Amino acid sequence: MTSLVEILRSAGKELYKHQLDFVSDVLWLARPRVLLADDVGLGKTIQALLLIKALMETGRVNHVLVVVPRAVVGQWEEELQRFDIPYFLVENPEFPIGHRLYLITLDRAKMPEYLDALSRIRWGLVVVDEAHKIRLGTQRLQLAHACKAAESCLLLTATPHTGDEEDYRFLTSLVDVVVRREKKDVEGYEGRKIFPSIRYWVVQVKASREEAFALYTVLNLLRSADVEPIVRVVVEKRAMSSPASFFKTLGRVVGGRCDEEALEEGELDACIGNVRGWRELAAQAEKFASAPDRKLAxxxxxxxxxxxxxxxxxxxxxxxxxxxxxxxxSSCRVVDSGDGFARADCGQLGVMYATSRARGKIDVSREAAALAKSHETALFISTDIMSEGVNLQDFDVVVNYEVVWSPTKHVQRVGRIWRLGQRADPIYVVDMVLKTPGVERDEFEMYLSLLEKLYEISLKALPPQSYGEFEVYEAAEDALRKILEVGSSIFLTEREVYEAAVGGRLEALRRKIEAIIREREKIRWKHKTLVEEGLGAKLGSLSKRQVEPGGGYYVAYVEYLADGAPLYRERVLVRLATPLSRSREMPEALYREAEVSWDAVEEERGGVREDERSAVERKIHTEMWLGGLKSYLENVRVLIPIREPSYRVAYVARARVVGFEMPLGGFDELVWQEVRRSRNIMRTELAAVSCVEAWLGQNGFVVKEDYASVPRPFDMVVIKGGVTYVVEIKGKWVGKREDPISFTANEIDFASRFPDRYIICIAYVDGDRCVELACQPFAQFQKEWVLETVRGIEYKYNARRRQ
Structure with missing residues (x-):
């Protein structure tokens, strides 16, 4: 049976704690049925691939079906190849039987002929990406039957709640577990800032008199028109967004299918095409052909x-x-063009557009990335073919040219740039909204409705606006003029400003948001302490431990089970107490698989005595099972329905750990390298001590115990006003200002017991010169710094400044 640690290492990259936690949790389910609803940009695809590989290589599933949107098929193919998972891409209902993993698009999988063909295989696992598309009343609902019929099912979506409570209940009824982590959860687990700040702008564009009259004309025509309700809504919405461009582009659209499922797939032009033949509209198009387009300006x-x-x-x-x-x-050089796309070079500005017709002709995501890399300013214009599942970290601004059709689309668009791997900070999200005086309902009113809808579903998917600085701009004739700034819109505390700007609707929205924030705290997935406890119990230390070369070791293969069924295995290195000489005895030790460099471990031939095996099993049972894993699995069962967890030691062999030979001359070089390093550390530390001693004297402290680098939880003892204090000095070279400050567990324990009497002094030095010094009691230090646990040979803590 394959090792979980080997599978996790196959990712070829450092995994985040939330990703490790998810995979190592779900593998404890005998038949996983999970909705992974992580926030956009948290690596759901990587987690899904790790789980797929684990279930396949441990022999727990034989056939896997992966259903993905057409826009991300290429991305999934690349990732499957990177993970070395063979697959077959289904492009015809007569696909061959015999492969273990089949990849198919949502468009094909929902069609009857493909559904019939797929039903011939008994699926061990069905994976559906962008699973929010499985909705009641749509053809894609048929995919729910594949999920139900499979032994296991994994649904992936960042927007599980699209605003319809009935759809959400149906989606969650397909699984046993719903897992959702947000960006702030991940940053909490890691103990550091990972994602960029987000600046949220609303640009109000005031319609011209001609545009207002054009919109009034369209709304009047629609009021008495005999058209399908959904066509009426889309035409009305298009005209509200920009009456001028509506009339200017009316002659270029063609009719087609116009229903809710078609609209959700992307472009809405087909609905507009249903009315292009109206003589009344055609006449108005000629009339308004020269009207100014304020939103374009x-x-x-x-x-x-x-x-x-x-x-x-x-x-x-x-x-x-x-x-x-x-x-x-218009004044640039067009360097490439085709059906549904074009690219232009405007000097320092590069401009490109792509629509659904470009699919199959160009790799849209690659072209977008190339545009961003080749120009100082890049402008990529796209329909929603780019809004789901595509990674576009090379861009740092999202502009929504009109109010979007659904909250789901809005969140997905922002997620293209606000994700793991984004290097820009901050990023910007801009909503452009046309305000049209003199009409009873305009795009700005629709925008307020969108905001209300976004926050209505916040318990399931907090929208991006909730994380950023919220600013409203007015597009004046010569510039963008800021008219409102409210800090983080999650709190909306500037009541008077909002009421003056848009009336009482946002005040009601503010109260709703505050209630949502309170409720959200009640449904958090896992607290940081439980995640860290779980990772320690399931995997051990997340960093390598030092294992002393020599004999007296045993390799044990531990197999984990749930309800009697095998799940996965782990190698464990155990050392029993062994006298090495008359003067030295090596204590017992246990090392988890993730903590050991196994290239240095050699299994020895020959059997293991029963008393040796019993001693190894006792140590595993005491330290691994009773010491952490059993209690963690019991605690987490309130979240994950793990049935009868257990383990067994399948095999034990004697082993030794070998040291690696140093190349000729390598030993001397290493020795003097360490000497130079220790001298630099000592010089930095002594410069910091001199700096701190001067500060203590200036601030009325009397030294009672001088600095000494000895194993105790503080460096100095001082008195002021008859009160005793202790001082801990942390010296850093100024060039490593961004590096964390390290503390021993003993230091933090002592400081926590006496936070007002434990003074921490952090000195940044350059040579023998003190550049910056900050001294403060531990009570204040905790407010300004975040402590994160680091596990290694012994526990320690890293401190980083709060952002």
Whole structure:
């Protein structure tokens, strides 16, 4: 049976704690049925691939079906190859039987002929990416039957709740466990800032008199028109977004399927095409052909303001994408073009657009990344073919050119850039909204409805606005003018400003958000302490421990089970107490698989006596099972339905740990390297001590016990006003200012007991010169620094400044 640690290492990259925690938890389920609803950008694909590989290589599943949106098939193929998982891409209902993993698009998987063909295989695991698309009343609902029929099912989505409570209940009914972590949870687990800050802008564009009249005309025509309700809504919404561009692009759209499922897939032009033949609209199109487009003008100003950034502009209409490209790149050199795409070089600015028609002709995500790398300012205009599952960390701005159709789309768009691997800080999200005086309902009103909907579903998927600085701009004739700034919109505390800006609706929204925030704290997935306890119990230390070369070791193969069924195995290195000489005895030790460099471990031939095996098993039972894993699994059963967890020691062999030979001359070089390093550390420490001693004297402290580098939880003892204090000195070279400050567990324990009498002095030095010094009681230190546990040969703590 394959080792879990070997599978985790196959990722070829350092995994985050939430990813390790998820995979090592779910493997304890005999038949996993899980909805992984992590926030956008937290690596759901990597977690799914690790779980797939683990279940396949441990022999727990034979056939796997992976269903993904068409836009991310290429990304999944690349990741499957990187993880060395063979697969077959299904492009015809007559696909061959005999492969272990089949990859298919959502579009194909929902079709009857493909569903019939897929039903011939008994699936051990079905994985559905962007699973929020499985909704009641849609053709994709058929995929739910595949999930139900499979032995195990993994659903992936960052937006499990799309605003419809019935759909959400149905989706969660397909699984036994719902796991959701947000970005702030991941940063809490890691004890450091990982994701960039987010600046959230709303750009209000005031319609011109001609645009207002054009919108009024369209709304009047629709009021008496005999059209499908969904067509009426889309046409109304398109006209509200930009009446000028609506009329200018009307002649280029064609009719087609217009229902809720089609709209959710992306471009809405087909609905507009259902009314292009109206004589009344055609007449108005001629009338308003020369009307100014205020929103387009505002976008041009926005690009100027964001010079030097990489900007993604999302629109729901293919004709709008092409219209924006032609308008913004009118004086530029077009370097590539085809059906549904074009790219232009405007010097320091690069402009490109792509719609669904570009699929199969170009790799849209690669082209977007190349555009971002080749120009100082990049502007990529796209429909929602790029909004789900595609990683676009090279961009740092998302612009929503019109109010989006659904909260799900809004969150997914932001997630293209606000994710693991984003290097820019901050990133920007810009919503462009047309405000049209004189009409009873305009795009700004629709925008408020979107905000309300976003926060309504916040218990299941907190929207990006909740994390960032919230600012409202007005597009004046010559510039963008800020009219409102409210700090983090999660709190919306500036009541008077909001009421003055948009009336009482946002005040009600503020109260709703505050209630949501209180409720959210009640449904958190796991606290940091439980995650760390679990990782320690399931995997051991997350860093290598020093294992002394020599004999007296045993390798034990431990197999884990749930309800009697084998799950996975782990290698454990055990050393029993062994006299090495008359003067020295090596104490017992137990090392988990993740803690050992196994290339240095050699199993020895020959059997193991029964008393030796019993001693090894006792140590494993005491230190691993009773010492952590059993209690953790019992605690986590309130979240994950683990049935009858147990383990057995399958095999024990004698072993020795060998040292690696140093190359000729390597020993001397290493010795003097360590000497130079220790001298530099001592010089830095003594410079810090001199700095601290001067500060103590200036602040009325009298030294009673001088600095000494000895094993005690403080460096100095001082008195002030008859009160005794202790001082801990941490010296750092100024060039390592960003590095964490390390403390022993003994130091933190002592400081925690006497937080007002334990003074921490952090000195940054350059040679013998003190550059910066900060001394404060531990009680104050805790407010300004975050402590994170580091496990190694012994526990220690790293401290990082709070952001």
């Amino acid at each position: 505002a976008l041009k100003k926005l690009v100027e303001v964001l010079r030097g950034h990489k900007i993604l502009v999302f629109t729901e209409y293919a004709t709008t994408a092409e219209y924006l490209f032609n308008s913004l790149a």
